[in-house]
Amino acid sequence: MKIYTKTGDKGTTGLLYGGRVPKNSPQVELNGAVDEAQAHLGLVRAHATGELASICRDLELDLWILMAEVATQASKRDHLKPGTTLVTRDMVTHLEELIDQISLRFQPPKEFVVPGEEVTAAFLDVARTVVRRAERHSVAFVEEAPDSLVQMYLNRLSDLVWTLARWSEGVSLTARGAQNA
Incomplete structure (x- = not known):
């Protein structure tokens, strides 16, 4: 099986359940940003262990669901x-629950955060900025699919990724302090 199909050579891409759109359409721009965010979460997962790695994998799988929804024409919703192919309220609620649970594990910063305190947190901060870009792109998508929870999911996801980064910094700084004691 060949990876290339040549069907996109004229600047269009196929959608789930049929149809084609230009590669610079709002849907494709949104899915491109989500794809990039997913790859950054994969980078975090490759450097993380334990619970953080597991959370990132679950988020990556959720993003497949989100991308499937975005890759569907409004008339085929x-x-x-x-x-499976549609973001649900339960998915958003799960992110909120994770934010609440993880937030209890560290003291939140009292001022603006300068990314780069430790590697995993820095990767998470990059992932967060990409999720925020996806969220900005989702505004146009939601105008076409007002019942969609894509924008809400991305908003909570960026909050969760910020929370994970701060937690990761706290875990790392605690470990470094223990090593230096």
Whole structure:
């Protein structure tokens, strides 16, 4: 099986459940940013261990669901399956629960954060900025699909990734302090 299809050579791409759109359409721009965010979360996962790695993998899988929804024409949204190809309220609630749980594990910063305190947190901060870009792109998508939870999910995801970065910094700084004691 060849990886190239040549169907996109004229500047269009295929959508889930049929149809084609220009590669610079709002849907494709959004999915491109989400794809990039997913790759950054994969980079974090490759450097993380334990719970953080597991959380990142789950988020990456969620982003496949989100991208499937975005890659569907408004007229074909009835084909989407909640939790498989359609973002659900439960997915958003899960992010909120994770934010609440992880936030209890560290003291939140009292001033603006300068990224780069430690490697994993820095990777998470890059992922967060890409998620924020995806969220900005989602505004146009949600105008076409007002019942979509894509924008809400991305908003919570950026909050979660920020929270994970601060937690990662705290874990790392605590470990460094213990080593230096």
